[in-house]
Amino acid sequence: MNHYLIIQSQDPFTQARAPHHYALAQSLDRAGNSVRLLLVQHGVSVAHRAASSPAFDELLNSGVHVFADEHALAERNLRAQELHANVNIAGIEMVIQALLSGDRVIWH
């Protein structure tokens, strides 16, 4: 089993590619890999529980573990209690630990 970390900097409201990146994460998960997805920059906007994105909802209901960069959340004044239940908050050091552990890290 391979371990993947996908860094998602794009949001689905302004970037048509984002739903495809969510789908890629789910596809890797279904293929038996361990997959995490870290929302960074404006990619965190979809994590707000009032945000409506069927593609992101599908991701949250899959086996992919979704995280949001605490710095990007703070920049946008998004607080933990305002996020979708399945979104966990993480620091950017999560990326470094994944790289050092030999995970396959992909930037989108």
Add this chain to the structure above:
Amino acid sequence: MKEGQTLTFAFMDPPFESARTSTFFRLLDAALDAGANVNVFAYEGAVALSFAHQSAHGNSIHGRDAGEEAHPLSREWIAALQRKAAHCGVQFQWINCGLCVDERGVNEVIDGCGRGSPADLWKFASAADNTLVIGTRD
């Protein structure tokens, strides 16, 4: 982490343009915090990150001089990371793609940043424990 691990980063965004730049620098800082050696291959617009003649400016609209504006300069961020790496006892290598430098005329870079070619990215990646390529997409 294992002792002496090395990470390579490839980056292509110019300074002052995108949130990717600050995220990239946060990643480099976190890598040093983790005790990793860091290699950077800067290409396309990212070769201007280390340009020695970047200068801060004031904001006349808001009535602030350069000091009050505290305009961030990427060359200063790189220098700060170089100092941090030296303090931590790890390596911090920065190579700019020479062709990209020539195209943009940003030959004069701060100390500690070198000139190379895409072959250096291959060498960096081959020798590293892992590599992250941060591509530009708008």
